[in-house]
Amino acid sequence: xxxRDMLRGSLELxxxxxxxxxSTYGYRxxxxxxxxxxxxxxxxxxxxxxxxHRLEARGSVRSRWDxxxxxxxxxxxxxxxxxxxxxxxxxxxxxxxxxxxxLLRPALRAI
Amino acid sequence: MSEPEFEHWLRLLGRLxxxxxxxxxxxxxxLRDHLETQLADLMARGFSREExxxxxxxxxxxxxxxxxxxxxxxxxxxxIMRSTIGLGVAAxxxxxxxxxxxxxxxxxxxxxxxxxxxxxxxxxxAPEFASPADxxxxxxxxxxxxxxxxxxxxxxxxxxYLRETSGLNMHVHWRxxxxxxxxxxxxxxLHLTNVPLGxxxxxxxxxxxxxxxxxxxxxxEGIVRLSTIDDFDRRTDTVVYRIGDLIAPALxxxxxxxxxxxxxxxxxxxxGHSENLSSDQIEKRLDEMVDTIQTILETRRGDRLTExxxxxxxxxxxxxxxxxxxxxxxxxxxxxxxxxxxxxxRIQELLEQLRxxxxxxx
Numbered sequence: 024x025x026x027r028d029m030l031r032g033s034l035e036l037x038x039x040x041x042x043x044x045x046s047t048y049g050y051r052x053x054x055x056x057x058x059x060x061x062x063x064x065x066x067x068x069x070x071x072x073x074x075x076h077r078l079e080a081r082g083s084v085r086s087r088w089d090x091x092x093x094x095x096x097x098x099x100x101x102x103x104x105x106x107x108x109x110x111x112x113x114x115x116x117x118x119x120x121x122x123x124x125x126l127l128r129p130a131l132r133a134i
Numbered sequence: 135m136s137e138p139e140f141e142h143w144l145r146l147l148g149r150l151x152x153x154x155x156x157x158x159x160x161x162x163x164x165l166r167d168h169l170e171t172q173l174a175d176l177m178a179r180g181f182s183r184e185e186x187x188x189x190x191x192x193x194x195x196x197x198x199x200x201x202x203x204x205x206x207x208x209x210x211x212x213x214i215m216r217s218t219i220g221l222g223v224a225a226x227x228x229x230x231x232x233x234x235x236x237x238x239x240x241x242x243x244x245x246x247x248x249x250x251x252x253x254x255x256x257x258x259x260a261p262e263f264a265s266p267a268d269x270x271x272x273x274x275x276x277x278x279x280x281x282x283x284x285x286x287x288x289x290x291x292x293x294x295y296l297r298e299t300s301g302l303n304m305h306v307h308w309r310x311x312x313x314x315x316x317x318x319x320x321x322x323x324l325h326l327t328n329v330p331l332g333x334x335x336x337x338x339x340x341x342x343x344x345x346x347x348x349x350x351x352x353x354x355e356g357i358v359r360l361s362t363i364d365d366f367d368r369r370t371d372t373v374v375y376r377i378g379d380l381i382a383p384a385l386x387x388x389x390x391x392x393x394x395x396x397x398x399x400x401x402x403x404x405x406g407h408s409e410n411l412s413s414d415q416i417e418k419r420l421d422e423m424v425d426t427i428q429t430i431l432e433t434r435r436g437d438r439l440t441e442x443x444x445x446x447x448x449x450x451x452x453x454x455x456x457x458x459x460x461x462x463x464x465x466x467x468x469x470x471x472x473x474x475x476x477x478x479x480r481i482q483e484l485l486e487q488l489r490x491x492x493x494x495x496x
Contacts, residue, residue: 050171
């Protein structure tokens with residue numbers, strides 16, 4: 024499990040990426056994150072749902088209730104704005120990661 | 135976390151997310167679905183229902199951690215966020231409290247100086263003892279809170295919250311409380327509707343004391359002090375109460391006349407004849423005698439009143455009765471009392487009751 028501070032900046036980005044695959048629901052998002060990260064990212068429900076609500080408030084995702092399967096379930100999907108945000112933030116993330124790598128490599132050689 | 139705790143947690147979460155009722159319901163629905171899906175999953179993996187419930191609830195994360203996460207949301211009144219218990223603080227901000235009922239226009243006139251006994255709530259301090267600041271504060275304390283819901287909020291945060299919302303100057307004697315075993319972080323759970331603020335403070339103090347130590351509050355120059363009763367009892371004031379009306383006149387006119395007749399006839403009997411005094415001198419002598427007898431009777435009454443006070447109000451706190459805090463002295467139609475504010479209040483009440491029930495001297 025990655026350190027909390029490390030994760031904090033990128034949780035929303037991760038959630039958006041899971042949603043890029045298609046409409047899904049909270050529990051499933053947690054599973055996907057755990058699977059995709061090889062068990063390294065195990066979010067708790069209490070962490071995920073505030074993020075989803077925040078994203079919805081921002082207009083990056085939209086939700087709908089569906090009870091057709093007999094289960095009262097809330098499904099989330101990326102909006103167009105959400106897709107744009109994902110692209111933009113992913114770019115920023117890669118740039119950031121490169122920057123940090125650029126600093127770390129020589130530093131590790133030095134110590 | 136047990137299932138009732140889950141429900142409780144759900145409710146809290148709903149409030150913390152600063153949502154409308156409809157939105158809160160949505161959150162609860164969603165979390166319930168999550169929980170049920172997880173249970174189904176775990177049971178499919180072979181866990182018993184009990185084990186599954188325990189695991190599922192654990193995975194929801196503890197409330198404090200949730201609070202810390204949620205506190206990064208845009209919760210109103212960030213200024214309250216000073217506590218290390220994120221949940222308590224955030225909940226205090228979002229807790230369902232409606233502020234006090236609007237101040238009655240009548241009583242605000244009262245606050246600026248006019249005494250309208252009809253509109254002001256029963257104020258324990260008699261006018262001659264309470265400063266205007268104290269009276270204003272007591273009026274505020276008597277105003278009702280619509281609803282107050284506290285779930286695991288620390289004492290310190292509750293006080294901060296009440297202070298900020300009521301505007302009252304509240305001062306907690308923390309060191310005294312801590313010495314008595316009451317910590318700032320002690321969590322309080324309380325649900326109140328339509329209670330006066332003063333009563334709410336009492337109930338909050340009852341909750342943290344757990345019946346172990348007596349706590350209370352006092353109004354002091356407009357400040358509401360919170361501490362142990364012992365602490366307050368140790369602070370004494372000296373107050374002079376007028377009691378002339380309660381102990382005098384000891385004799386009615388008819389009794390005075392009868393007394394004079396008795397004295398006259400007794401002295402005649404003793405000397406065999408009336409002394410060679412002018413009628414003016416005789417009158418003067420009789421007046422003096424009646425006055426002396428009156429004074430003796432009044433003093434006796436005063437003594438009896440003093441005794442009654444010492445016996446009925448915190449009897450073991452008076453000097454001479456085993457205590458060292460309180461003293462009471464009769465002095466010319468007044469009593470001079472040194473004691474804590476709490477005891478003074480009880481004395482005032484007693485005197486008021488005596489006055490109310492006093493029948494006119496026949």
